Amino acid sequence: MTSNEWDEFAAEWDGNTATSAYADHAFAELAQVVDLAGLRVFDFGCGTGLLAERLSPHVSKVVALDGSSKMIEQLKLKALPNVFPIAGFLTASLMRRNTLLQTKFDLVTASSVCAFLPDYGAILQTLRSLLRSGGTYVQWDWLASEESTETGFTKRRVRRAMAAAGFINIALTQPFTIEKFGDDTQVLMAVGQIP
Template sequence: MSEWDEYADQWDGDERVIHYSQQAYQSLTQAINCDGLTILDFGCGTGHLTELLHQQAKRIVAVDSSAKMIDVLAAKNLPKAEPLTIDLNSSNSQPMHNTFDLIVASSVCAFLPDYQASLALFKQLLKPQGYFVQWDWLKEAGESTPGFTAEEIQAAFDNCSFETINLQQTFTMQQGEDEAPVIMGIAQKRD
């Protein structure tokens, strides 16, 4: 059972989650033409971003380690979406190598146990010239909150030999009295 299972029933009604997904989608479609792409939505939750992308995509594989989140997504019956409950890793991903034109990870990477290993896996899953796009909380150097500095993302992209296409704050989210910035990183597989 995933720690995220307990959030599944309320996730679709959370206005912050909906707003985050809409902002991520808008920033994505301003940067990349998603028409006809084969997409992996990694850490898809209940599929907010999957729903927004599925009309444009040729096919979307939506994966999450939370079975309950995937159950909510599967009940939406999106014709081009393939929801999968899986903890995707190097030992179970071989059939998906060189499959995807685009991999998206919305508010996921900061919660991964090994971000660098996940990036290496994503690179294997991408077709040549494919794109990886992530959105995460932007933090300042030295902060212990979940998120990344731009320098941390850049270093991770460099370590995987991704070409950085874009790395910038794209929107903010209201959190109480404060605004929390969100950084979007776009990397391309060049080999």
Template sequence: MSDAVAWHDGIADRFDAAYTRARGFRERKMVWSRLISRYAPAGARVLDAGCGSGVLTAVAAEHAAHVLAVDGSAAMLDLARRRIAIEGLAHVVLRLAMIDERVLAQEAPFDLVLCSSVLEYVDDFWGTVDTLVSALAHDGMLLFSVPNSHSVYRHAERLMFRLCGWPRYRRHVRHIIALEALQRELAQRNLEVMETVYYAPAPVLSPVLRALGAARFSDTLVVLACRHRR
């Protein structure tokens, strides 16, 4: 995970700028904004686990009474601090930390836990999911995204990386898990998947496959909304 943190330190400015310049990142913000609005109860306590430059943290702060945002990248967190200060979000607490049960337990439970494009980089995927779940309130919701294993573009990307080492971020990716396997493991943890949303369009493929109702085979990311089974 330390290599992934160092990678994100190095790309922090470009990553943050992509939310304005890149279609996929703009769509990411739109999708997550809708989900946060849908699942954040009034006066919510929110955890943004792996907050990056704080874009989704700021969105969550529009709906929440308190937000704890943590990230392991100092460069990302500096950008998040700048954004939170500019927007005057005094109810947001930023912390330089990995996703660690001891850190989260200090402020748990949370009504809503966010984890966007983080779990694919961690050493222990399901151990980290369990940590996030342990921070949930009884009726809390967990929103997390992962690479879409069904994406044709993802498969081509994997082949390209094996052949020539591009794209470079792939060297830090540890987990790409099929949605069906995710759902089975979540069910074993007594978690119910309420919604799945595919997003982040692949070049060329997504416009065609979306028109055919087959976004699951083109879009590069999928977010799951889940909660304790009732």
């Protein structure tokens, strides 16, 4: 899906019970594995900021990036004082130009975004480069039963890609399900750290 396709969903995104439930569950699971107090967070593929909104009261700063300018417009309307939205794609050029991306983060989150990207391994390398030493990466995506699925990941694929990107202490769980097109769909949560 291109950014323009995601733009079409922006105005109604927060009103969707499944997207709100996903963010609620993701935040609850995150709070169990990471002490959020005072952290500097990069929320990659933030959409309208549903996860950033939940993180905001618990962390020092959230830099929230999404390729959809309309999603970012919705996040800006929330006027969260410690959330700094960026509309754009995570490229080396953007990372050089935007001062918000030039200080390392304690935590990088990627909620239901990585399975939609063309080069998962490359984006993991880029996200890893944004973390400080000892920092944590947390990802949620649909759990796939086979490698060829376009909208999710197998545990094997995620573990292999995270290890190749240099993450350690990798933990994979299936912490919750979300109703998607009338079926309960498992969500895969991946947690890794950098040395």
